[in-house]
Amino acid sequence: SAVISQKPSRDICQRGTSLTIQCQVDSQVTMMFWYRQQPGQSLTLIATANQGSEATYESGFVIDKFPISRPNLTFSTLTVSNMSPEDSSIYLCSVFSQETQYFGPGTRLLVL
Amino acid sequence: GQNIDQPTEMTATEGAIVQINCTYQTSGFNGLFWYQQHAGEAPTFLSYNVLDGLEEKGRFSSFLSRSKGYSYLLLKELQMKDSASYLCAPVGAGNMLTFGGGTRLMVKP
Numbered sequence: 001s002a003v004i005s006q007k008p009s010r011d012i013c014q015r016g017t018s019l020t021i022q023c024q025v026d027s028q029v030t031m032m033f034w035y036r037q038q039p040g041q042s043l044t045l046i047a048t049a050n051q052g053s054e055a056t057y058e059s060g061f062v063i064d065k066f067p068i069s070r071p072n073l074t075f076s077t078l079t080v081s082n083m084s085p086e087d088s089s090i091y092l093c094s095v096f097s098q099e100t101q102y103f104g105p106g107t108r109l110l111v112l
Numbered sequence: 113g114q115n116i117d118q119p120t121e122m123t124a125t126e127g128a129i130v131q132i133n134c135t136y137q138t139s140g141f142n143g144l145f146w147y148q149q150h151a152g153e154a155p156t157f158l159s160y161n162v163l164d165g166l167e168e169k170g171r172f173s174s175f176l177s178r179s180k181g182y183s184y185l186l187l188k189e190l191q192m193k194d195s196a197s198y199l200c201a202p203v204g205a206g207n208m209l210t211f212g213g214g215t216r217l218m219v220k221p
Contacts, residue, residue: 045209092155100145100160103154
């Protein structure tokens with residue numbers, strides 16, 4: 001299995017600011033994923049982060065709003081830029097390891 | 113595109129059996145995951161089916177029919193702690209998971 005940690009676990013931010021979320025995995029993985037889960041809804045994939053290449057964004061998500069870094073095989077960051085209250089959500093890091101997809105504990109973001 | 117359908121809510125009694133159905137349409141198919149998610153927590157892995165048939169793991173079993181685009185999760189001997197959302201997630205082309213809306217299960221005494 002893969003053990004995933006995220007920082008921060010939660011934050012309250014002001015409109016217009018940016019927050020960077022960190023994801024650390026205890027093993028090397030090729031693909032890391034960033035998901036968003038808005039209140040009462042299921043998970044939506046934001047982007048796939050591959051080491052050594054640019055992230056691949058899903059429809060409705062753009063790099064300017066959600067820049068991603070993937071400096072090595074165990075770490076990734078997601079930045080939520082120029083935040084608005086609509087960005088209030090749980091952001092989850094996820095990895096695919098040994099035919100199973102594992103999730104981090106999530107970062108709970110509230111934008112005022 | 114991807115289309116996943118599962119019931120929004122189900123209620124069952126402690127000790128009983130409940131079956132949560134999921135139908136899906138995906139671009140490519142590389143298996144199907146079921147996850148459990150308690151309120152305010154991250155999803156946790158329950159099962160992964162890639163071949164047709166039933167996979168049993170303790171109180172939880174998962175079934176897959178690829179030709180019908182259908183899966184179900186079977187929970188036996190329900191316990192109060194099983195109250196959670198259950199997410200069906202088929203794996204499409206490029207090993208990409210798509211999540212259904214989830215089924216919120218309420219277990220009553």
